[in-house]
Amino acid sequence: VWLNITFFLIFLFFAGSFFGYYDITLPSSIANKSSKAEDAGGIIGIFFMALTLVIVSFSCTGPILGSLLGSSLTGSANIPMLLTYALAGFGFSWAIVFGLLALFPQALQSLPKSGGWMNTVKVVLGFIELGLALKFLSKADLVSKTFFLKRELFIAIWILISIGLVLYLFGKIKFPHDDKNAKISMTRKIIGVLGIGFIVYLVQGLFPSERPKLQYLSGILPPINVSYLHKEDDGILGMHPSHDYFEALEIAKKENKPVLIDFTGYGCENCRKMEEFVWSEPDILPILQNEIILASLYVDDKEALPESEQTSIDMGNGQKKKVKTIGDKWSLFQQINFNNNSQPHYVLISPDGKVINTPVSGYMPKEDFKAFLECGISYFKKGK
Template sequence: LRLDLKNRELLTQGQDTIATGTNIWVIFGLGFLGGLIALLTPCVFPMIPLTVSFFTKHSQKKSKGIINALLYGFFIVLIYFLLSLPFHLFDSVDSQILNSIATNVWLNLLFFLIFIFFAFSFFGYYELTLPSSWANKMDAASSKVGGVLGIFFMAVTLAIVSFSCTGPILGGLLGGTTLAEGEVASNLTAGMTGFGAALALPFALFALFPAWLNSLPKSGGWMTTVKVVLGFLEIGLALKFLSNADLVGHWGILKREIFLGIWIILGIAMTLYLFGMYKFPHDSPVKKLSLGRKVTAFVSAAFTLYMILGVTKVTNLKLLSGFPPPEFYSIFEQESDCPLGIDCFKDFDEGLAYAKKVDKPILLDFTGWACVNCRKMEENVWSDSEVFPIIKDNYILISLYTDDREELPENEQFNFQFESGRVKEINNIAQKWGTFQDVNFGSISQPFYVLLSPDLEVLNTSIQNSDIPTYKNWLLEGLRNNK
């Protein structure tokens, strides 16, 4: 698996590290958005004025009440941050273990079933709750202990009581971080912290400005509508996990057109619901559509129409890049199972031999069947009219799938010993190319691109997510260095 790379040090020279930092903040933002959505659910929203009033009224000094409310908000953030820490233990065992977990066929199927289960709870067919004894014990502890520790137990009580609404959203956050580029554990910590920050924000703000409580809308049927919309979104996300399992397992069940067709049906169903054409068990009769509900219905209808136009090839679906299966994974016969129909090799040695034969440089593409950002790069950057011909005509593309669970032939299975002395079994394609990437290029994330000459000279720095001009210049510089 080890390569004798020439000019290896060029891989990281001047490498842009902003992308990883930006990704962490994006995940934090998505977690924060999830927390804001959770605030609008009937499990959390009514607790805001009650809890803030408790702190402001039950403290002798106004300043003491504000401090307690702020402390309460801090503990909410801390609780969700702490919930993410155990996932870092997995990463310390094997650099690839979290990627292996995230792309595991059976785990993705489990995610699919869990999300469907969550969706129907949002539709009102049953309630998801943690054992009431947990909440009672935490509430009793907060009353008995008092002080800072008592406030902490109150925050734990909120997390438990609100689980029926926050659980499905947190499940989506957990699933979403496994689809994002970078380290899964770090992504999860960023997302969970963002989620906790959004939940804590109103308690801090309303404690500082209690007069704002009067401007809060009253609890009501609109919160039920929020839960139903979340239910439709949960089903849509559940399909992504079923698609991951289908792609990694090479089952050929959920092809691109079928996937999009189901999303279109969901979009139509959600639009009709928002327009009041039918209702779910916990819905009250719709006498008049609110402005917010009308706007959401029109947005849903527009998005559904966009998908219909994409399936019929009237327009592309770049806004959805990475979520549906790749275009070559189609119910219609395709000339190639490589990105954009470009001829590619899926074995490094075969690709290297051909590159030497035709004397062309190599574009080494570490990718994955379930890699969202890989599809975004292929469909948004590689497809560009200036980038596409550079790759197609000037490079030999070697795409190595680091999540492909297909077993290697017995005579190709082996044990690999790292410099630390640790031995790893290499039994399938994912283990082979994932370890190959880690050992030779010091990276485990995808997409990850390297330019090599036929004699294994590194031609440029490695690159990951990129915009069109940067990627085009990166390819051209590799060609110049090859000459």
């Protein structure tokens, strides 16, 4: 929660810098020392030339790289690979530019000069930073279970941010570093029209419907059940999953149905995509509603367990894991029983606690998820 709130505030700070209200720069003394070290020549001189460039361009690249780090630390992506690709991309792009300029020095004269267009790019990035900041605040809101930032409020704020962006692109509002009499280029007008289209797309999410809307923003927006249009007891797509495996097992015994364990998380983006893209499909939803007992176990639930249930579990190799929260309990339950720690992770269990068929993980096409369900349910009904 606190990490997401911290990045929310940092992204707001980055946005203010992009808008031109202040600059994020490193002390000039660092740049001066690095510049002097360039005289060493050879590889060392090249290194300090590159370092000086990094320091001088920090005000532009800092917010972008900061955004990248924030997304990787609070997201569910593969952090090492994400950072490797992104930072390698930064280095490769710089290398291409300066490599080509070294080979073709005359091209330097034809490069566009910094000025109004560069400031426009920064301001547009500022609006994007505001939108991303809201995503971090939403995650903190969901994990803490305050549910203040509901789906419609999130969409409404994004609409206001998008309106601000469109007005800026058409020259109706200005920021400190904008040219007062600058002409609006065709590129700005085209992006502005696209912005209007995005606003129209977002407006759909403010009205009730039988099927979830704004599916392309699944995982970014709050879940469909965290909404002013749905009561808290409406559940997910009209379903009321149990949040306790053992409770679900007792219900399954009474109704003679298999249990679908849904290892999920409040901050899990692929979980939301599965719910809105796949679960809501007309040939999937009836299966979930009628053929199984759904147990949604949140591995990031920060609510404390009763003291009698708080304990330490020996994980082997002398390592012990403390179980203090509901999320700790179900996360370890998943790791120990299914040797898996990814979400979503789906397991079909018989009422006597046996795994019916091979569990599946991650976001998957509707056909694959349907085959998984039908295979397990058919196998269970045959009494094998």
